[in-house]
Amino acid sequence: MKILAVSDRVLDKLYHGHARHTLPDIDLLIGCGDLPFYYLDFLTSAFDAPLVYVHGNHDHGPQYGDDGRVWSEVRGGVNIHGKVVARRGLILAGLEGSMRYKAYSDYMYTEREMRLVVAQLVPRLLWNRQRLGRALDILVTHSPPFGVHDRSDLPHTGFKVFLSFLRLFKPRYHLHGHIHIYRQDEVTRTQVDETTVINVYPYHVLQLD
Known part of the structure; x- marks a missing residue:
């Protein structure tokens, strides 16, 4: 299983007709927010893979593509904010946005x-744990957890509830964006x-056994 996760920045490396040759054998696409809908739509077609995504704090709708088309949502993608879904044998949950500023x-x-949003996920996750032996494989968010990859200013402060979530439901991975990386x-x-938290900005390829 090979996952391509993206956030916050449109990359020429991916936004072209040969993207599938640059990163072959992608099985699942994950959007972690603040990306144009047309870009996510392009990736689903270019990689011929399903897409799940959450909105970032700078997302808005409708959006206008380079060709003048109006996008209200990502065609071919599934917004998983506040939801628990199954894709390619994985259990995923999503939480959009940033700290309110x-x-x-x-x-x-x-x-x-x-x-309050996280609380709505709890019954389904407990059901998964009882029936499947695990609550969740991947948590997808825009913002990071508090104190992990975040910043001191309010717009880029992570959520404390994410830390409680990770300790309670123990997903294998927590993928987020929002925090731009400028130094290697x-x-x-x-x-x-038990969770590996990854800032995917601007993209990250995750290989799962």
Whole structure:
């Protein structure tokens, strides 16, 4: 199983007709937010793979593509915010957006607001654990957990509830975006208990056994 996760930045390396030759054998696409819908749509076609995604804090709709088309959502993709889904034998859950730093935004949350969204996932995850022996394989978010890959300013502060989530449900991976990387020595992969947290900005290929 080979997963291509993307976030926050359109890459010429992927946004061209030979993308499938650059990164062959991609089985699943994961969008971690703040990417144009037309770009995600292109990736689903270029790699001929299913897409799941969450919105970032800068996402908005409708969006306008390079050809003038209006995009209200990603055609061929599934928005998994607040959902638990199965794809390619994996169990995934998604949580969109960032910490709220404006009075109103569709994709910003206070810590309390995010806790309420997370609470809606709990019954399905407990059911998975009882029936399947595991609650979740991959958590997909835009923002990182608090204190892991995040920044000190409010817009880039991670959510504390994500830490509780990881310790309770123990997914193998937590993939996030939102935190832009400008230096090669910045940490993008951190272990939190049994979960490997990865900042996928601007893309990351994850190979699963």
